[in-house]
Amino acid sequence: MIKSRGTKIGDWIIVFFCILCILACLLPVLNILARSLSSADALVKGEVILLPVDLNFDAYGMVLGDSKYTWSLLWTAILTVITTLWCMFMTIMCAYPLTYDNLKGQKTITAIIIFTMYFSAGTIPTYLLLNNLHLLNNPLVLILPNSIGVFYLIIMRSFFYGIPESLKESAELDGAGPLRVLVNVYLPLSTPVLATLALFYAVGRWNGFSDALMFMNDRTYYPIQLLLYNILNSISSIEVATQEGFSNPGLSQTIKSATVMFATIPILFIYPWLQRYFISGVTVGAVKG
Incomplete structure (x- = not known):
């Protein structure tokens, strides 16, 4: 079945909003995970966002x-x-x-x-x-x-x-x-x-x-x-x-x-x-x- 141009645009809009929803749910979890695996000094300096800094499991x-x-x-x-x-x-x-x-x-x-x-x-x-x-x-x-x-x-x-x-x-x-x-x-x-x-x-x-x-x-x-x-x-x-x-x-x-x-x-x-x-x-x- 061939989709019309309007249908394709609508599909891409839906995909875009789905990605936004996924990021809204995923990014906070990644931030908390990164903070839990980072050093205390890195947290104090505000260096941790999505990836751990000075990786440790203390x-x-x-x-x-x-x-x-x-x-x-x-x-x-x-x-x-x-x-x-x-x-x-x-x-x-x-x-x-x-x-x-x-x-x-x-x-x-x-x-x-x-x-x-x-x-x-x-x-x-x-x-x-x-x-x-x-x-x-x-x-x-x-x-x-x-x-x-x-x-x-x-x-x-x-x-x-x-x-x-x-x-x-x-x-x-x-x-x-x-x-x-x-x-x-x-x-x-x-x-x-x-x-x-x-x-x-x-x-x-x-x-x-x-x-x-x-x-x-x-x-x-x-x-x-x-x-x-x-x-x-x-x-x-x-x-x-x-x-x-x-x-x-x-x-x-x-x-x-x-x-x-x-x-x-x-x-x-x-x-x-x-x-x-x-x-x-x-x-x-x-x-x-």
Whole structure:
């Protein structure tokens, strides 16, 4: 197919804006990486932009040599896996029954669920509720309150709606019950949306820190992002930085950058494995409402 001149120009404009978006996302990461691998003196002099100056790994050695960093990373990885599995289980168990049109109160249940996507009780009522449930300062407070993302639930339900009804009817004729239909028919056909939503849940938990900040006092269960948040705030204060051994301003900036990379790199490795499911997982699930 021969493209017209106007179409080619439009394609080049789209490519240009895509490149700008890529650079807007990539350049800050390269800058942080370069700062984490540069010497303290180079940072103080402002010589570091996109490439390391006086390449060294001292900052990473200090970060990896501190048990609080490594434990926080390990705990966050464990928390992310558990949260993702639990949230996916709850989302599937909630979305699947809503695909049955003969479910009593289906529309009412759906309306109530969607209502919670736009309106919430707020921080203080949530705090009081979790306190009454004895979940404050409990690792479960990082898992249970966010068991279901309503938007993800809608995507999952819409994807299930897109599966041909004849497949379910055939399984039911063979004697399969609702649970067996879910396990043997729906889930095997839902790999794209399952992988996509699992990634969304995992990234959300990995990057989350506000719930731990408000509901956790035990530093043992601080996720890596909250630890990073506290470190960045601490290093911003000269007095605290001195107490922590970061009396050299350049060294504190190097440690800060290394900590950011330390918390960012692990989750980035998940994207290439699940990237091919993004488009089919989200767009197909959005075809029907």
